[in-house]
Amino acid sequence: MLYKAKGLKQVFKERVVLNLADLEIESKKIYALTGANGAGKTTLLNLLAFLVPPTSGTLQFCGKGVVYHGQGFLKLRRRVVLVDQYPILFTGAVWKNVEFGLKVRGIAKKQREKKVKEVLELVGMQKFYSADAHKLSGGEGKRVAMARALAIAPEVLLCDEPTANVDEKNQRIILDILERINEEKGTSIIMATHYLPQSRYLAHHTLTLEHGQLSREPGDRM
């Protein structure tokens, strides 16, 4: 089991935003996380990315309980990456953004260059290699953010509304990339989405959140 959570609760300013009695997520699958605005999708993704500790409850990753400190935590955090709904691109060129994860891991320059070119080609953004990241359109920015995440070859890719506010052409490209990396590299994908047809088409399982609680058991791809 990739993730296993018990009694996972997240409270913000005395308001319970997430309260999951049990949650199990298998590895190498695509999960769609659906639910209305404020249902707790983003909160859950942040927990699964180990960006915040839960207020209470336990979270296991690959059979081991998550400990939110120490050198082991950094190693654990580096196995998972979250792509935001409105991804932040750092100031500078596209290639600088894409190489960020590799650079902080101490990967050599030549290898970084090779990997950056490879992933930019994968998302169809190779022409934008030297472009200013802050001058990209919404869809282009999302593809660069996706490339930046894929460059570090994560075991788990978490995507918050990967196709929201993106034109149809870019939506198709992003969904194809997700499907491809799941099939070819076995990357586990958990994506929050509002679009039910998308989750039915792409995801192996769908998790629906309602007021911070799971309202439906995982369903199969239709």
Place this chain on the structure above:
Amino acid sequence: MDLLLDSLHSAFLLLLARDPELLNIVGVSLKVSAVSTLIASMAGIPCGFFIAYSSFYGKRLLLTCLNTLLALPTVVIGLLVYSFISRRGLLGSLDLLYTQKAIVIGQVILIAPLVTSLTISAVSRIDKRYRSTALTLGATQLQMAWVIIKEARYGIGAAVIASFGRVIAEVGIGMMLGGNAKGFTRTMTTAMALEYDKGEFVLAVALGLTLMTIAFALNMLFHFFQGRTRVDAL
């Protein structure tokens, strides 16, 4: 009016002739101001980052204290440092009084709260998602901090420039702790005060012009850091 015009004329001649006394005074001013800005920045920027990005008991009180320190008069700092470094003071044995080091100490106390406060403001303006993006991409806390500092660089740069502008134009600390010793601790502002007392306006005006030129250059830099170099943004 004649007095001013005559002084201006003579001051220009003094500047053109590169008067050694004038150059020495400008050199001392630039040196002590640069050193104090460097020290205050080295302390204030990390402190500002830490305060902006952490939540702890008493943070609000600390911010209030910092803002209060921004209004601290230079003579009060001068008096305080004097009480420590004068011969009868706690650090009297170090013989710091009336040295450039004494001016630096006073100026660091003057601008450290300013650098810290402006850094807090610059860092707080950076979207919180920069932090989470850096972390999810595998950055350590230190690497994440570097990302934020890079994103806030214009604001932090402006903080440093504003602090330099504050110390190069101050007179109280230079006078009380430096003693205005010719060739050693005489800065532009203390020299101007002395020349005024003597009724000699030429050197004072020349120094004033130099100070205004430096202030103008600093403001140009300030605008550059804020990305306002384009005419339409002014």
